[in-house]
Amino acid sequence: MKREQSSQQQQQLQQQQQQQQKQEADDSMPATSDFVKKLYKMLEDQSFAHVVSWGPHGDCFVVKDMNEFTKSILPRMFKHSNFASFVRQLNKYDFHKVKNTDDNQFGEHSWTFRHPDFHADRRDALENIKRKVPTQRKSLPSSSLRPTSGSPTQTATLTSHVSSIESHSSQLQSHTAQLQSQVVGLRGENEALRGQVAALERNYQDVLVEMVNFQRNMAQQDGLMQNLIQYFLGVEGGECVSSLDSGSGFGCGFGGAGMGGVESGGFYSAYP
Secondary structure, rough: HHHHHHHHHHHHHHHHHHHHHHHHHHHHHHOOOHHHHHHHHHOHHHOOOOOEEEOOOOOOOEOOOOHHHHHHHHHHHHHHOOOHHHHHHHHHHHOOOEEEOOOOOOOOOOOOOOOOOOOOOOOOHHHHOOOOOOOOOOOHHHHHHHOOOOOOOHHHHHHHHHHHHHHHHHHHHHHHHHHHHHHHHHHHHHHHHHHHHHHHHHHHHHHHHHHHHHHHHHHHHHHHHHHHHHHHHHHHHHHHHHHHHHHOOOOEEEEEEEOOOOOHHHHHOOOO
């Protein structure tokens, strides 16, 4: 019995010492969140080193076996067994996952996290690790969302302005309709003018053809007249020559007998 009591007392003493050490460790931790404190203590516990530990340079920590970490360490240190929730909590405190490289000594399935103020030899910097403040959407002040009740004069002025704008808008619409109608009419007149110009061009071509034909006919008539004149001159010249040759005197063109009276004075007697 004494031995049992003695062993129980020793166990209680050890538990008290552990609690005292834990309390002292808690007191030595800087003012930071419980999550960051638990995270730092987890990495100080060498019994977890085969599953989670500091990186080679003490500036990050590595989860070497995610399954074992989720099954044994998370429930013990953080009271849950959801690795995704643990990662989200790290993100809220601005921890970032480091991409694995080919020379990663912990394997391709390990998870490495880093924070600029989370180092193995910088316990005092833990107080700089703060939970990120969620960004708030910009919203209008509540006062601007509430309708303001103005004075009757202001209301009447606003109503007058609205009526004036509506009247001006209707006038613009009417004017626009008139302009559109005028545009349609001008288009019709333009088409009619184009038709008239085309008709005038055709008439001009016809007149040119008639003038050419007229000039051609005049040239032909002129040639004919020249031929007739030459013909008549040739005929009359032939008769005068034949009269002179026969000795009848200047009787060409007036008959042979009459020309014979020149020598006897008959030519003058014919004209008293």
